[in-house]
Amino acid sequence: MSKTTRATQTLAKGGVSFTVHSYDYDPGAERVGLQAAEALGEDPSRVLKTLMAEVDGKPVCCIVPSDREVSMKKLAAAFGGKSANMMKPADAERLTGYHVGGISPFGQKKVVPTAIEEAALVETQVYINGGQRGLQVRLHPKDAQTALKAIAAPLIA
Template sequence: MASTQGLKFLADQGVAVTLHPYDYDPNADAVGLAAAAALGLDPALTLKTLMVEVDGMPGCCVLPSDRQLSMKKVAAGFAAKAAAMMPPAKAEKLTGYRVGGISPFGQKRGVPTLFDAASMGAPKVWINAGQRGLLLGIAPTEALRILRARALTLTA
């Protein structure tokens, strides 16, 4: 199994995860939903990682693959005036990951991270491991702790 910066980061923190490879579809309209379908997972517990810019500063948002970010709620969550999606090329350069394989774990430059609260009560969620076609299973409480992240309502 491939090792990624995200998996190395989690191993260094002593966090045990499960790995879930799947056939990545580069033509999928929604990568997170395609991953959930490929693995037979609940899309509400299969989380996508989106990079944002809030008042010009980078941020990371992790949310269920079947939901959409509310930029108004993202801005409020980061105590900012405005939020927008980060351009893909900038997200790749900042994180060290390719779009479709961005993980909140082990990014080249750590940035403030928010999780949507909707799935935080589940015993386990699935998040990209830092490579297209590879998810990791983790307790959401562990993900929040390791990333020093907060859980808020980020979706409309």
């Protein structure tokens, strides 16, 4: 597995301090984020999942703890919209240039507005997908927020 992806290149180019961690990705896992947390031996609240959604028909990215669910109402509100829904996997792959299970918020083909769950910002370190199935980057959540120009908002149900 290559540890150099568009995500890691984007972080390095931006001067963001991070470490790369690989694990055995289970394509049959019911919840990919929880499987990653278990494989890394980390609390699921520190392993964040990257979700692609649409608010009022426009693409957005949201980053939340892997053991929590996104509230569509809160997601829409975070972006000043009326409604939100999850993006279809094929659309998410086309927009980001990554495969489902390996979608990173960093280095996506098209930059879209991003929100990070505000509760994640209290952690000292978090894991976020590194742009490949079975690859996570560990970094300070505020560094991730800054690199992504992400808004912090309450996003979880």
